[in-house]
Amino acid sequence: MDHIFSISKKPSKSLNPYKQTIFNKLEKSVLCSVSSTNVIAFCTESNIEECNSLFWSSNVYVADLNTPWQVHKILANSSPVTVLQWDYTGELLLVGDESGSAKIYKTKDYLWNEWSLVLQTNLQGEHILAAAFFHSGKRICLNLEKKENTSYIEKFQHVKFACSVKQFGGRPASGALLLTTTGMLAAVLLPQPTCQVPMIMTTESLGPSRIFVKTADICYGKNGHFLLAVSSGDPSMPIQCYKVSVKKEDAKCIIKSQSLLSFFLVEAPKEASMDQVVKEKNCTVSHIKWIMREDADSLVVTASSKKMSCLQVWELREKALPVHKAFASDTPQFFNTVLWQYQCHFQYNSQVTSLATNKLSLLNTLSSGYVVVTFADNSIHCLFRDTLKPIVYTTLSTMPRYVDEPNAKYQKISTTISSIDMSWLGNVLVCVDSDDSLHLFKLPPQMDSTSPLSVPYCTTILEYSLISGFDWLDLLLVLRPNMLDPICDRFTESFNRQPPAVQQFYYFQFLCIKTSLHRLGFQGQQRANDLTHFMMLHSISTAFKSLLRPSEMNSHEKSPADSLANVISEGQCDVDKALMHLEAKEFTVETATLQSLQQLIQWVADLALELLARLPDAPRAPSGAGASATTASKTYDLLRDVKALNMLREMLVLIRIWGLLRPACLPVFIKSDASLDVLPLIFRLLSRLVQNVSEPDDALIDECCLLPSQVQIQFLQPATNRVVLGSPQLFQQILPLQCLHEWTNSWII
Template structure:
């Protein structure tokens, strides 16, 4: 369990007295990680301004790739009692001890701008637990075909009912909440596109009589119901279980609750520490967790007193019990089958338990694999097997808050403890928060096979799972060893190329994003990452341009104009004007105003062709392994197709043509580029000497604008610099670490719009920047034709690498 980094607030004089006062207040510090690897955590002070003393509960959000850049979304006068992400990672539910419930989401998909989409209150209730409605979608590895190379056979959709059905069987969006007084609340969110639909809300008692609850957990049943486990905090009281169903009828919501089997901790073996905890007046049940979030039948219960803690796993099993002879009229013994909670195993430790985190993802259906991670008051972290509670690995940190210009005697009395923890969805990263509002990131062993180090087949399976489900894979990047990167890329490429053509086409964009992120982790892979980024943009532009084409006749609908263009290109014609004679002009006609709005994209295609051709003399012979754009025949043919389209559109609207500064005004640059690229495609590995000579003359014939390199201009954890640092890193909120910043010597100082391919100036006042790759884009669009609007809407949700946008403003 390697300690990656610690992120703490900046040191400031006078904070010691303030910390002493805050340390006496009850701690309600929480943290959670979403499926998109966003961190949400609460604090008991303002991390952005540490000057004045004023208590407040704050909620911050950060990206796991740059956790030092935090964004405050809420300042609350009461303790935050609940933080919960939904399955998509878009909605964040915040509940406090006074019953205030707020659901946040990003405004215009900008990470540092959040808005409330749902708000309600359960007056005087302490929000204890919550679960978003299940959508009914569940993908797992098929155990019988886990070694199969085809994705559709290796991964299977598991039959799982959604929590609440709407008209037509569609899953409803909402959440089920439980308060400390045993009150259930179901909230059905209005459709985000609807302006008139009202919030539907219903409440019901969990049990026939309202009861006090101190700890609880919620999981999903396969038939669409919820399973709840609750306890009053007293180890001598039973662990009670309930089955809760939510149904929507018209504009109302109905909650039904049914009591299930319960059990007492005192039923466990007497030799464990649980007996001492039950007898201790200070003994309490700290945590109850279902071992799996979907279709669970096992619970882990954590109880502790001042100096000892005990974890137990209880499993619901089917057992056969003998019928008493009074009721058995037959001579042979009779048995009846029933379901009972049975004690399985325990883990004991001589310190008070402070937090409990479990693996969230179930890769193998109904097969429990993963970990239970426990933190204790002595600041030790224990990673345990989920089924047996046997120790996998553990570590202990010595935490002492550091404050400048203060005598040691003032801060040595302050004790800082771990208070909460959470695992990333893929189970590779553990996030821990302490009572001093600092964050800690740790690496965890592989979940499926922890006996061996991280392996190439395991990582490939995880990346394939992310490819199919759309889940973020950033936490896996943080635990990869540098020596694994090239073999992992090769294996992923080999696996992807075995898929059917339709499947490859559907997942091609996400596949490229994964490969780019892997190459960025290596110092030798920056050029490969940049080449793939250029190809990804070329692929997107090609898709956008071809979507503007329409067949001229109804009979030719089975063959699109884009297919006709590809077939003509493959014939090997080197003269672009002769090639036009084989195309139907009507099929490639586009409105002149639309063509003019696409000029910046057309210019980028022309500049890319020039940049590739001037590299031909330096690329022979090939000494590097991995991806090179100049040797990708598919990319070169795609570029040739775009040059043909540009040639045709230039006849319709000459102003849309790319602008080149030429030494000879009579030189036809487009025709020259197409001819050179056509000759290069014939032999990309060993171009002939005449082609190399022609490419050498290009720099004297036309001025070449070098394409912007986006991959190295960023500061992030998942970078090639991380492997060169001595762990753990000591980071501060709001301060970018220079040693994690990419060195981009070719950067001109100008900010380039990575989406529209325009220059935004040296220091633009307001831009959107990707939190993953560092690419920038402008906020306001200049041209508003339908074609350019469709292009810009491709990138509203995220950057082309998959990262969220963050608003950057310079005064």
Template structure:
């Protein structure tokens, strides 16, 4: 376990009084999109105790210093949980208030309340969202298969609550200290309204001090509760929630319970059960029980096992099968010298093997963290907050006299552990993913494929990689993807490009490859958007529309764009003029992209052959670019003002036919022989191109301050960070090969709409992963541009979340 960074309060003083004001119980929770939610007793910028209460903050693990406060609560918050897609957050407190929050317009630092309920007098201990029924697993028997469809299967898992048509409902299940179980369901028809119901877990209400909730395969919940004393049983219940006539109903059924070992009770060393945790929250067969005493703690693993019972012959059925029942059996035990303060376990059972591979991580009162094997609770790794910091910085910079862990949570892929102490300081640890001292290439490739198929965020996996393995990992991932069937490749194409771009962005030498992959993704997206506007003039042939006709013509050896138009029906490419005008910036980007590629051709020829991806060698991408130039040429006849604008040194130069002719010659050479040298005539024309037309700079080498950059491999870990302060040591400026004679504007460029926003725009949307900026609102609201904006509303083109940023900050 390696500590990657710690994020402290800004300007923390070392006096005891200041620490006392900030001290208090804190919670933390990681979403499937690697966004952390955490609570503090006082606001992060308050050191006098004036804001005493409970405050919820969120931050992206890639830029943890940019924190955003969701709400401030007067009463103590006791439950904090993300839903499975990572979009919604439930916040529950000790007064019985349940609040459901989500991103407003998918903005990371803008939140809105979508529903709330209150159960007066109920101290909520735990909360869990309804399961949506979506579960994909790696089939253990076919993990070496080359096809995604064989390797990854949709597993049978029922939604927790079904609505009309069988679709999954959204809501949460909560359990309180009095034994109450409650459900709060979001109404799809009116999202601002919720319906809720309550029920008693058992036949009578009893006091509960520890609880955990697990998902069952048939849509029910498994709830394990303890009343605190080791002399009392650990009770288990099966809870189901159903919806009928816009109301929800809860049923609870008692399941087999168990006592801890007699030796634990008689020795009187451990008196209080403090934590219950299912080993995997989608597997109800294993439960972790933690008990504390005055001088230490005890952790046990209990499993549900099928056991044969002897029955009197009078009651024995005629069949030879013995009577079987399900009982809890103790599997392993781990004793520690300090009381247990927090427990976390694996969130996802990625592999279908039974029992699923998982881990158990416990935090103790002495600030130590123990990474345990689930099978025998053998200690694999150990870490402590009290370990000395690295030697190149003064150790007293953020040092406090006491460090007490308050809560811990593991990432969804199992690669990262988030720790929060009682003063709101966040610690991020890198875990041993596949059980060895370092991650293997095969395991990393399989996990990236799992992210590709499920759509899970891969940041926690990226932070566990070594820089030396990234290029080889990209090659292996590329090889695996190219083996898939064409429909499968098409379905996962965008997500595949995002993952490869993120991998190359982690390398200093991979920035140009990452830029090329971003351009490839944008070419694909623009082509999809433009072709979706085309309609066949007659419904005679349903299998061949305008886009297919253009693709067939473009493969012929024609270098004149006007001759290509003779083979097409112009009526099929007719689009409303106002729509064409709204797409002018995308049209301009296509032309600028073609200019940049051709201007880079001479220098690419002189460079040595390098690994990775180069857009100039992508035959399919260049053909797509040619198709777009043909479409733009036709649209220019309908609306000349939508044509791209070129700064030309020659008045009689028609730039579009020139670009199409040069690209066609390049494609024909690549198509005939990939290893053939490009003819000197094409090189000379490309060298002369900057003298004829001003080349705009497409990829600006703007600085980014983030964790997942090449600067991570240049730093001595752990990093010491502060909330609200961008660390100068992580500022990274990518080195991109500038084109000679390229035109630099110095303005901020919208990475989505390709507009210039000025040198210092007041307000922008910025990606939390790649640092790309975009306009907050677009004034041009045609249907085509609305569809384009909607394509990037949820995430940036790299898959990162948007956050609103004032450029003065």
């Protein structure tokens, strides 16, 4: 569990140290939650932006895991925040507080520093304790029996899983289920953006009568219901479980709650030493977590005091019980029933401060994944979730180190870990301490915790991210430098074995993953730039071709885009002769639309000029690569990618046609000879290059050498010059990295 970074708030220099010490010792509500897009949401009771202020407010911040020092405040709440919950897509963030207010926020135009309030509801006089968004019914797991299969369709299976609430036509509804400390349930359905139906909310009691709930957790059942585990905090009282279902009927919701089997912690065997834990002063059931987020049948429960803590795992199992002899026949008879059974325990001589389990189970079994627990002595323990045996252990250093001044100028404050959360792929652990500092730790591999990170495992996780749509940044942060090229090669080979339809569907996401891998390597920056330019070119090509419409739909078997591709494949070097083989009416676009595309047209022309200017200095491709070199090549080069070059030629033909309709949309060139027509020249040179990308002829190289003297070439800016955590410099730093919120580091570029 390597400590990757610590992000602290700016030190206060004007406040009275005595007042600051008192404020830091107060009990705070500190939470953190990581989304499926690797955005961290955390709440503190101090203002990170104004470090010299001690005015109380419960502030909710968000930060991208790739730039954790840049935080943005979403909300300054008047009541302590008790719930931070992301939805499955990572777009919606639910914030609940002690006063019963529930708010759902969403990013505006996909900018994480601009958030808008989607919904707000208030449960008057209630204290929101737990919440969960409705399940969408989508669940993808790795098929263990076909783990070595090359086909994504066989390797990853869509597990049958019902959505939480169905709308008309069986579509999943969007909303959330809330639980309060008085045992009240509230279901909230978000209004649909396409209709004028308002928000729908309904409430119901969890049990036959209202009960006091101190800690609870919610997971999803495979039939669309919710499973709730609750405790009053008293270790001598039972851990109660409920099955809750939400249905939408017309313009209202109906909540049904059914009591399930319960169990007592004191029923554990003597080796769990629960009697000794319960006798401790102020012993409470502090945390409850379902062992899996979806379709769980096991619970991990913590009973802790200031001196001792005990974690227990209980599992629902089917057990055969004998029928009483008064009702049985001569032969012994048994009937099967489901009971909670004690599985294992873990003891530690300190108080539990936070508990986390995996959000996803890639193998759909209890044997994969782990439990992470933190204690008041700042120790972090990673345990097998089915046996609670230790996997790895570390301790958070509590001494702050500020960047701009020495440690001696600041008072050393005793801090403890307040909240933890795992990333969705289970590769990193996010911690927030009582001093509002963010910490990031590496976690062992989820599917095989006993072995170090391997190339096959990382490739499988990247493939899972490709299929499921989850962000893979947390995996990039734990890779070793010598793993990048083997992972990239294995991932590319696996993708190229997929059927054409599968490749086409996931192609753009595949390029994004491959670009991020190249961006981590010192020798891969140019490859990352080329792939970024190719993705931009691919997007522009898709946008341009979407504007084309056949003149007569019934009389054409091929679309205009197909006709253009056929003309390009013939190898014509003269752009004007290529136009003669196309139907002019099919490529006609409104002049107003053409003018709005001028900047994209200019970018395409600049890219073509830059590639041709790079050709004389480009290294020769290895023998045998030839025209088959595509994005699958290990050392990707845009100059060797026949698909990209032909795409450029297609765009130049479109630009030539559209220039006849609207000359103002043509790209602008600064030429040494005013009579030079640049577009036909570029098209001719690219056409000759496509014929032999591995070894261009000397005449072509000579013409490319003369090109900068004929026309001014605007070189495109590199796309990788960013200040981010996932960069080659990360491997050269002494971990953990330490910096301040809203402070940019010069050592990560």
